[in-house]
Amino acid sequence: MAVLQDEVLPLRSEGDIVRARQVVREWARREGFGLVDQTKIVTAASELARNTINYGAGGTLRLEVLNDGMRRGLQLTFEDQGAGIADIELAMKDGYSTNGGLGLGLGGAKRLANEFEIVSRPGEGTRVRIVKWRK
Amino acid sequence: MMERIPILKMGAFLLVTIQVDMHDRLALALQDDLTERIVADQAHGVLIDISALEIVDSFIGRMLGNIAAMSRVLDAETVVVGMQPAVAMTLVELGLSLKGVRTALSVEKGIDLLRVWLGLRGETDGGAAR
Numbered sequence: 258m259a260v261l262q263d264e265v266l267p268l269r270s271e272g273d274i275v276r277a278r279q280v281v282r283e284w285a286r287r288e289g290f291g292l293v294d295q296t297k298i299v300t301a302a303s304e305l306a307r308n309t310i311n312y313g314a315g316g317t318l319r320l321e322v323l324n325d326g327m328r329r330g331l332q333l334t335f336e337d338q339g340a341g342i343a344d345i346e347l348a349m350k351d352g353y354s355t356n357g358g359l360g361l362g363l364g365g366a367k368r369l370a371n372e373f374e375i376v377s378r379p380g381e382g383t384r385v386r387i388v389k390w391r392k
Numbered sequence: 393m394m395e396r397i398p399i400l401k402m403g404a405f406l407l408v409t410i411q412v413d414m415h416d417r418l419a420l421a422l423q424d425d426l427t428e429r430i431v432a433d434q435a436h437g438v439l440i441d442i443s444a445l446e447i448v449d450s451f452i453g454r455m456l457g458n459i460a461a462m463s464r465v466l467d468a469e470t471v472v473v474g475m476q477p478a479v480a481m482t483l484v485e486l487g488l489s490l491k492g493v494r495t496a497l498s499v500e501k502g503i504d505l506l507r508v509w510l511g512l513r514g515e516t517d518g519g520a521a522r
Contacts, residue, residue: 271415271416271417272415274415274416275413275414275415278413278447279413282446292478293477293478293481293482295478296446296447296476296478296479296481296482297481297482297485299446299447300447300448300449300482300486303447303449303451304449304450304486307416307449307451351487358450358451358454359450359453359454359488361450361486361487361488362450364487365450365485365486365487365488368485368486368487369482369485369486
């Protein structure tokens with residue numbers, strides 16, 4: 258798997274969520290994603306960026322353009338050094354939220370992406386990686 | 393001074409056109425402002441035009457649901473108008489049904505709906521150019 262391009266954005270404040278959406282949109286558009294897929298990956302990025310800030314006490318978003326020999330895709334990795342998630346299965350469940358939100362962030366982002374991976378350790382932080390392949 | 397989304401009065405209705413990529417606090421401020429304006433202006437309908445919005449995530453979705461619920465308690469109906477098709481498709485996959493939120497394809501259709509629901513047709517001119 259070749260990484261053709263990458264960039265790291267800080268996720269510290271609400272304004273960074275807006276910035277993350279804009280940059281993900283730019284990259285998806287430049288990579289030739291259709292409008293619906295652009296909308297899906299930007300929406301997933303918005304959910305995950307908000308999680309990083311609200312639950313992870315801030316972190317980073319790494320954007321990468323991938324080429325696996327057959328196709329190109331956009332990989333987004335959200336990483337924080339926050340409290341971590343004790344029960345990932347529960348956190349993935351639609352409607353589960355610890356702060357009064359709708360609890361759609363993780364499950365929703367998984368449905369909007371083609372690949373989804375989450376690694377979290379209580380006390381150490383959380384990393385969520387999604388990939389959207391270009392059709 | 394915090395940025396605010398303008399709320400326009402059109403007869404018995406309030407119109408909000410969301411033109412910016414909203415950060416979360418702006419969405420919360422809109423929720424508060426609209427609630428106050430419904431009471432202050434004795435509005436019976438609220439139109440929220442989201443045709444310029446490129447995404448609706450769960451936070452904005454929750455805001456729309458809250459506005460619809462709060463306006464109903466205050467005797468006003470809310471219609472969300474102009475959602476882009478790509479946004480609608482994404483919302484469904486995200487798992488947001490916007491239950492309790494009425495929608496219409498355009499501001500004009502939204503006004504028609506409000507007039508029918510509120511029985512105001514012929515009584516109150518929303519003031520919209522037709």
